[in-house]
Amino acid sequence: MSRFGSYLSEHFETIFRWFTIVCAATVLFIMAAMFIQLAWNARLAIGEFGIGFLWSDVWDPALNKYGAFSSIYGTLVSTLIALFIAVPMSVVIALFLVELAHPTVSKVVGGAIELLAAIPSIIYGMWGLFVFAPFMAEKVQPFLQETLGLEKAPLIGKFFSGAPMGIGMLTTGIILALMVLPFITAVMRDVFAMVPPVVKESAYGMGSTTWEVTHKVTLRYGIQGVIGACFLGLGRALGETMAVTFVIGNAHHISASFFDAGNSIASTLANEFAEASEPIYLHSLIYLGLVLLVMTFLIQFAAQWWVRRLKKGMGAGL
Amino acid sequence: MSETKLPLYGDLADPTPKISVRGLDFFYGNHQALYANDLDIAPNRVTAVIGPSGCGKSTHLRVYNRIFELYRDQQAKGEVLLNGESIFAPSVKLLELRRRIGMIFQKPTPFPMSVYENVAYGIRLHYTVAKSELDGRVEEALKGAALWEEVRDLLNRPGTALSGGQQQRLCIARAIAVEPEVLLMDEPTSAIDPIATAKIEELVEGLKGRYTLVIVTHNMQQAARISDFTAFFFKGYIIEFGETKQIFTNPKNKKTEEYITGRFG
Numbered sequence: 252m253s254r255f256g257s258y259l260s261e262h263f264e265t266i267f268r269w270f271t272i273v274c275a276a277t278v279l280f281i282m283a284a285m286f287i288q289l290a291w292n293a294r295l296a297i298g299e300f301g302i303g304f305l306w307s308d309v310w311d312p313a314l315n316k317y318g319a320f321s322s323i324y325g326t327l328v329s330t331l332i333a334l335f336i337a338v339p340m341s342v343v344i345a346l347f348l349v350e351l352a353h354p355t356v357s358k359v360v361g362g363a364i365e366l367l368a369a370i371p372s373i374i375y376g377m378w379g380l381f382v383f384a385p386f387m388a389e390k391v392q393p394f395l396q397e398t399l400g401l402e403k404a405p406l407i408g409k410f411f412s413g414a415p416m417g418i419g420m421l422t423t424g425i426i427l428a429l430m431v432l433p434f435i436t437a438v439m440r441d442v443f444a445m446v447p448p449v450v451k452e453s454a455y456g457m458g459s460t461t462w463e464v465t466h467k468v469t470l471r472y473g474i475q476g477v478i479g480a481c482f483l484g485l486g487r488a489l490g491e492t493m494a495v496t497f498v499i500g501n502a503h504h505i506s507a508s509f510f511d512a513g514n515s516i517a518s519t520l521a522n523e524f525a526e527a528s529e530p531i532y533l534h535s536l537i538y539l540g541l542v543l544l545v546m547t548f549l550i551q552f553a554a555q556w557w558v559r560r561l562k563k564g565m566g567a568g569l
Numbered sequence: 570m571s572e573t574k575l576p577l578y579g580d581l582a583d584p585t586p587k588i589s590v591r592g593l594d595f596f597y598g599n600h601q602a603l604y605a606n607d608l609d610i611a612p613n614r615v616t617a618v619i620g621p622s623g624c625g626k627s628t629h630l631r632v633y634n635r636i637f638e639l640y641r642d643q644q645a646k647g648e649v650l651l652n653g654e655s656i657f658a659p660s661v662k663l664l665e666l667r668r669r670i671g672m673i674f675q676k677p678t679p680f681p682m683s684v685y686e687n688v689a690y691g692i693r694l695h696y697t698v699a700k701s702e703l704d705g706r707v708e709e710a711l712k713g714a715a716l717w718e719e720v721r722d723l724l725n726r727p728g729t730a731l732s733g734g735q736q737q738r739l740c741i742a743r744a745i746a747v748e749p750e751v752l753l754m755d756e757p758t759s760a761i762d763p764i765a766t767a768k769i770e771e772l773v774e775g776l777k778g779r780y781t782l783v784i785v786t787h788n789m790q791q792a793a794r795i796s797d798f799t800a801f802f803f804k805g806y807i808i809e810f811g812e813t814k815q816i817f818t819n820p821k822n823k824k825t826e827e828y829i830t831g832r833f834g
């Protein structure tokens with residue numbers, strides 16, 4: 252064996268260890284560099300507006316006054332609508348695929364749902380604008396307002412007021428829901444399939460229905476995976492740009508109504524970079540990007556903290 | 570295999586059987602795992618089910634609470650009567666049947682929730698009770714499973730944080746909390762240590778006053794110690810059934826004798 256070869260085999264453990272450390276450190280380094288770059292390129296806006304940028308709802312390129320609030324609001328609301336729709340649907344679909352459907356049906360339907368994930372987001376955007384938005388305007392929104400009478404409902408009425416235009420927060424939320432559905436469903440399906448059959452059997456053996464087994468035992472057993480799946484969907488919905496830009500309406504404007512046009516951080520960035528002639532305008536947009544990055548991190552931290560707390564409470568299996 | 574008519578428990582003791590099995594065949598897809606099983610289970614007694622690995626002991630037990638129906642390729646043919654009533658009758662409510670016939674598995678299966686919630690689980694499913702009554706029933710079930718003293722201060726801890734033996738008794742507490750009539754135990758002590766096993770054997774002794782127990786075991790001493798009747802399974806047939814004393818001292822069938830004396834594998 253050559254000297255180099257024997258050196259390698261002797262020190263393989265150490266070399267391999269360092270190799271993994273370097274790889275891991277690279278990720279951290281890139282993240283830090285990204286953060287610093289964004290902050291540096293947003294310095295004019297940070298200096299001008301400070302932290303107040305977060306809750307100022309003025310966005311006026313003519314006066315060079317910028318605030319992130321309407322973008323943050325739109326991002327959060329459209330994402331929450333999306334999760335509100337996608338999470339329960341994913342649970343039900345995954346349940347169907349794992350527990351109820353015939354294996355062949357399960358394979359076909361599961362495959363079709365995975366295909367949803369393969370559709371490029373621009374297609375969702377165009378379909379949303381030309382097909383889905385008119386359908387919302389003509390059918391769904393009047394149905395919600397009049398047939399269900401939500402417009403006049405106490406407390407939640409203001410969420411469903413205004414002219415049915417088709418585009419807006421609700422439409423965006425629904426399209427985002429479709430886009431994140433396959434990801435959440437895929438993880439949920441794995442979670443359901445991973446629960447040991449004997450644990451499910453003992454729950455059935457107590458005289459539980461399928462639904463009781465699912466929400467009292469299976470979901471809890473895989474709670475870590477379930478929450479992970481939700482936050483995976485959340486992360487994707489937060490940053491989704493193309494489809495959102497098409498259907499959200501792109502108005503810097505905060506309205507309680509889900510039928511109203513709005514904007515999200517990503518849609519603002521996609522729309523306005525080309526117009527940003529003034530340095531302060533450009534820096535404000537980059538500042539907005541920094542806000543999105545920090546928001547995403549905070550949400551991931553919250554997710555991890557939440558999972559740890561739940562795990563301590565019930566000793567979940569996964 | 571067994572051409573001679575088996576003595577059923579009805580010939581050995583007086584009371585009418587809790588469970589009677591007649592001509593039970595069982596299929597996993599095309600594979601037949603049980604052949605013409607006849608068996609009577611005495612009320613308020615411990616019936617041990619013994620036999621070599623893969624002879625159909627678990628399969629037989631899993632018919633009683635119809636848990637096998639969870640799997641679409643599994644099928645039972647024949648008759649199983651609980652208190653003289655067919656468990657397959659359309660009038661039988663499946664969830665109620667499973668409340669009446671509890672099952673304990675080889676590996677403890679605590680649910681991912683607190684000790685208290687584990688025991689309260691079944692009570693909540695089958696009864697509407699006030700919180701104070703629920704507390705009382707949980708305590709009673711834990712006492713019934715000889716676990717109360719050990720966990721009274723740990724009720725809010727996850728069930729999975731208990732030791733293996735404690736987890737198994739937690740599962741027994743969970744099962745008896747819904748006031749079943751029959752407890753099926755499929756090798757309940759084969760995954761836990763000898764001291765915990767001794768505790769569970771002692772518990773079984775105490776439980777038989779209130780419940781009818783059927784226990785699968787690979788441990789001959791255990792079967793001899795705790796059971797009143799014993800059924801010997803071989804290749805899907807019930808080869809011999811009788812009082813435990815008789816089976817272990819004077820088996821009628823050659824195969825039974827070979828098995829209990831450890832002369833075949």
Ligand SMILES: Nc1ncnc2c1ncn2[C@@H]1O[C@H](COP(=O)(O)OP(=O)(O)OP(=O)(O)O)[C@@H](O)[C@H]1O
Nearest residue numbers: 597600602620621622623624625626627628629787
């Ligand atoms: N899910 C299944 N699918 C197909 N065949 C099965 C299944 N479970 C058991 N069998 C077969 O049925 C027969 C009886 O199995 P069973 O588990 O009832 O045996 P057992 O007596 O409980 O064995 P052990 O002592 O090892 O637990 C075996 O031949 C086994 O291979």
Ligand SMILES: [Mg+2]
Nearest residue numbers: 626627628755
């Ligand atoms: Mg078995």
